[in-house]
Amino acid sequence: MNPKKPSQQNTRILAVETSCDETAAAILVDGRKILSNVVATQIDLHAKFGGVFPEMASRQHILTIYPVVEEALNQAHLSLEELDAIAVTRGPGLAGSLVVGMNMAKALSLGSGLPLIGINHLEGHLYSAWIQSEMDEPQNPPEFPIIALIVSGGHSTLMVMKDHLQYEFLGSTLDDAAGEAFDKVARLLNLPYPGGPSVQKAAERGNPAAFNFPRSWLEGSWDFSFSGLKTAVLREVRTLEGKGIVIPVEDMAASFQTAVVDVLTRKAFLAAEHFNAKHIVVAGGVSANRALRNAFTEQNRFIIHIPPLKYCTDNAAMIAAAGYQRFIHGFRDDLSMDVFPNWPLV
Numbered sequence: 031m032n033p034k035k036p037s038q039q040n041t042r043i044l045a046v047e048t049s050c051d052e053t054a055a056a057i058l059v060d061g062r063k064i065l066s067n068v069v070a071t072q073i074d075l076h077a078k079f080g081g082v083f084p085e086m087a088s089r090q091h092i093l094t095i096y097p098v099v100e101e102a103l104n105q106a107h108l109s110l111e112e113l114d115a116i117a118v119t120r121g122p123g124l125a126g127s128l129v130v131g132m133n134m135a136k137a138l139s140l141g142s143g144l145p146l147i148g149i150n151h152l153e154g155h156l157y158s159a160w161i162q163s164e165m166d167e168p169q170n171p172p173e174f175p176i177i178a179l180i181v182s183g184g185h186s187t188l189m190v191m192k193d194h195l196q197y198e199f200l201g202s203t204l205d206d207a208a209g210e211a212f213d214k215v216a217r218l219l220n221l222p223y224p225g226g227p228s229v230q231k232a233a234e235r236g237n238p239a240a241f242n243f244p245r246s247w248l249e250g251s252w253d254f255s256f257s258g259l260k261t262a263v264l265r266e267v268r269t270l271e272g273k274g275i276v277i278p279v280e281d282m283a284a285s286f287q288t289a290v291v292d293v294l295t296r297k298a299f300l301a302a303e304h305f306n307a308k309h310i311v312v313a314g315g316v317s318a319n320r321a322l323r324n325a326f327t328e329q330n331r332f333i334i335h336i337p338p339l340k341y342c343t344d345n346a347a348m349i350a351a352a353g354y355q356r357f358i359h360g361f362r363d364d365l366s367m368d369v370f371p372n373w374p375l376v
């Protein structure tokens with residue numbers, strides 16, 4: 031068994047994340063300070079298919095998981111005996127990919143006697159906002175109540191957090207997730223994979239007012255809908271193609287992006303007003319989007335917490351950050367834990 035103190039100070043957690051196409055391991059102190067953060071991306075492997083190929087993803091995780099965990103320990107100059115717990119993404123994600131990380135985490139726990147904690151990937155995305163960036167200025171963590179917006183490849187969810195690990199569901203997308211809409215629109219506009227960053231890059235040279243794409247406000251509800259917007263882009267592309275007009279890719283990307291940003295920011299600000307929340311956390315892959323970050327931060331009514339770019343998309347540092355909260359609140363799993371590919375956060 032791990033001989034270390036049960037204190038909540040200097041808690042070192044090793045986390046493993048393999049829910050999709052990144053093989054990742056990280057070690058954090060007290061859920062905030064990074065000792066190591068290793069991510070082996072499979073982007074090049076999947077690029078030729080225009081999306082993640084699940085079977086290839088799990089095979090690649092098998093090849094990279096061991097060196098990635100070893101590298102995380104080496105970079106932190108720590109051995110397993112000097113850690114306090116192992117956290118691992120249990121879901122949601124691709125079943126075959128999750129299993130690889132889960133088995134690695136179980137093996138580490140079994141071999142070392144360290145406690146094992148299963149983490150919801152979305153909880154990880156949220157807790158990325160607590161990670162202390164390497165910048166010299168120490169930032170204050172978010173303060174409750176918090177409006178939490180997760181915008182990623184598979185989710186667009188708005189919640190209120192009144193305390194750590196307490197989530198009150200407000201709304202989510204009724205159809206496509208925000209990241210999914212970026213990926214689909216990138217394909218429509220023939221922009222390279224991965225879609226989100228390509229749309230952002232094209233949008234930076236485009237006119238956001240060139241096309242008046244629809245915003246699904248869904249008044250009176252905290253839900254989102256992005257499929258109508260995506261269909262509007264598709265229709266415009268087909269109309270222009272039918273007339274033999276060259277597609278103004280940059281203007282379309284900019285107009286689409288601004289429609290997504292408008293809806294996400296307005297709903298989050300309305301929710302913050304409604305729940306008297308001063309702090310808003312924005313997390314998940316789409317929170318890497320520069321226009322979205324600017325729209326959130328160019329106001330002074332609310333305090334915005336958006337993780338540094340490298341913690342927006344999938345990584346294990348965020349799993350260690352959430353793992354720390356679970357650890358100090360007494361959560362433990364055992365070796366009978368299985369992956370949970372459709373695990374809802376709320």
Ligand SMILES: Nc1ncnc2c1ncn2[C@@H]1O[C@H](COP(=O)(O)OP(=O)(O)OP(=O)(O)O)[C@@H](O)[C@H]1O
Pocket residue numbers: 050122123151155181182183184185208209210212213224225226227230314315316317318319320342343344
């Ligand atoms: N700069 C950007 N602008 C817009 N979207 C982006 C940007 N960078 C990444 N994304 C989008 O973020 C998504 C990937 O985020 P993330 O890795 O969190 O998703 P995921 O893990 O696949 O899904 P989930 O977290 O819901 O299970 C993709 O849809 C991608 O297009």
Ligand SMILES: [Mg+2]
Pocket residue numbers: 151155182183314315343344
């Ligand atoms: Mg993710």
